[in-house]
Amino acid sequence: MGDFFSNLSLGFGVALTLQNLGLAFLGCLVGTLIGVLPGVGPIATIAMLLPITFGLDPTGALIMLAGIYYGAQYGGSTTAILVNIPGEATSVVTALDGHQMARQGRAGVALGIAAIGSFFAGTVATLVIAALGAPLTKLALIFGPTEYFSLMVMGLVFAVVLARGSILKAIAMILVGVLLSTVGTDLETGEERMTFGLPFLADGIDFAVLAMGIFGIAEIMRNLDHTETRDVVRQAIGRLLPNRDDFKQSYKPVLRGTFIGAALGILPGNGAVLGPFASYTLEKKLAKDSSRFGRGAIEGVAGPESANNAGAQTSFIPLLTLGIPPNAVMALMVGAMTIHGIIPGPQVMTKNPTLFWGMIASMWVGNLMLLIINLPLVGMWVRLLKVPYRLLFPAILMFCCIGIYSINSLPTDVMFIGFFGFIGYMLIKFGFEPAPMLLGFVLGRLMEENLRRALIISRGSLETFIERPVSAGLLAVAAILLVIALLPSIRKGRDEVFTE
């Protein structure tokens, strides 16, 4: 315990220097801004800003880059809530209820609870990293391909629970998502699958392209075909910040979300994406009236947002303690460290303690700054909704196009968001929900690759999924969840049979 405090004080000593405070602020500010712009993600920004950090000392540079990362995570939720465009997989869930809240004139409350929940989650996650970072690393190593596949199966069950309406339609959408994720070059053989020989499909469909089209562009089309609902948003702005009732409803989801997000964030291979989905599923199942979900339930924003931020924070654990990046942004952080002469690996903690603990302490500082930056901004964002839609939507469209082009510099990506936008619009019209499809898309590739990897290693024996305890446990949970999810509809079906 003494170690814990001396480490933290060493860390805060580094993080609270004037220079590092300034860099953390700058990072969070830039991150928030690019997070708000649809499409422009932290990867493009960090890659662009890397050369600027050459003149800084490594700790300062990394503090700034980390600030961009979690700033972007937060800014992404702002866009998800205001205009229903999830920039990243993790804010898909926020868009579900957050945007509904915005439509009901509660955008300020949604943004406020997201900021406060994120801050709380960030604080807890920072403490978790500081206290348990090193021992938790072992957890990352328990998760091999077998366990990962079972985790993804569990994740797909979340997708079923996520759906508001027909379970059958939700399952159909999940399968479409999984199918879409198989487009591109096969990892094991190098064969191209379902690319129709088109070169821009060789590396698969980009998540941002799919999400922006199916959520954002489709939303614009839907708004344009009945403008009256949009005017409601304009008239009723409502309170800017959550009140006591809102807090009362949210504090438990925040606590649970923080725990789930922090736990999943530690896993290698981007387990953090599951956090918000898991949290949403849990809240929906625990709620007395689950029909409110998808119609603007504050728990559906508070829980997933906390899970998101906690996961964003704890996903630094594999990077800092092992030097293994769990996702693309962390891979970029590895590059940033390498350029600054610090090669990430298990020795960073002992060789560069000021960097290690300084970064951890700066995470908390960064979270505090995000709160300070974002709470006053809430008013501004909400006022943005007052802009007449005929002026707002061309701007959103333009930013979407610029943002999506900036990711891969591919004109085809811009055309693709139009294509997916049209499909998204049709789906809404036919009563299919896009969220389960996106989850299927995110999990599909991980699931397929880990399934094949596990089977290659077990030489084709399916028993490997049951023989390994963690995997068996996860599959059991998935089965139980599925039964719970399906029971009501089965029972309903039966009732209908009896009434006839």
Add this chain to the structure above:
Amino acid sequence: MKKVVLALAAVAGLAATGAQAQGYPTRPITMIVPFAAGGPTDVIARIVSDNMSRTLGQQIVIENVAGAGGTTGITRAAQSQADGYTIMMGHMGTHGAAPALYPNLKYDPTKDFAPIGLAAGTPIVIVAKKDFPATDLKGFLDYLSKNADKVNMAHAGVGSVSHSTGIFFNSVVKAKPTMVAYRGTGPALNDLMANTVDFMTDQIVNVAPQIQGGNIKAYAIATPQRSPVLPNVPTTKEAGLEGYEVSAWNAIFAPKGTPPDVVKKLSDALMKSLDDENTKKRLLELGGVIPSNTERTPEALQKLVESEVARWTPVLKAAGATAE
């Protein structure tokens, strides 16, 4: 007095425009790195171009165009204007292994480029999980030949350095381990550390920290000399394995048709960058090998590309490895 100042200004102005007309570069140069930001090639590109920017007096902007084992970015760079304002960082995969891996490749590494020079080599290390029974390379090769069906080899996807060098390794030692593909080196290393897979071959910069931390073990480094980063790891030759010397070299190219004086300017800037103490130090920290003066020239690079294509094509074709 006023007249003198005006005259001076005019002369200065003339001099400036004169310099602009013939003085490449007058605007920032784009360097296409065909891999995601943060990877070994990207890091080397950024380190080397930092000093080159200062020599040239114009910023070299890195643009990451990833995809299809680096061939997407190189294809785009090869088709861009040959005016010296678009250059690229190619590597062993894009300019050596690619013709064998991608039958529909839209460029010919030996013909479609104006080579600038070799930037850095990153040696390949043979690494295994720390619980692997063999203690040295001999024991490892022995185990491999006796238990071929039991051993799993990890690689970072078809077309990656670890994949090509792994296939090369298998062909040299005549082993047929089961190949397990990962999306990138990070996840592959993770499973190697967790004892899920048995061994892999990869660039020193990726594996050195884990070797030093005792999370995985290294059997040999595939270079003629030991690396200062891993002084205890023997070379393949020392460990008794002939014919497996391979490095994931990184080199700068311009599109074919780039004017010779521009190529010379870029090549001179690269040479100067590689002589810079700071650049050297950062490359060495990564375990990089800095090419000697004779290896850095455009001519030497052209020869290297030709010999690499000749080396990789039969090896990869025999293994039936294609990516299309």
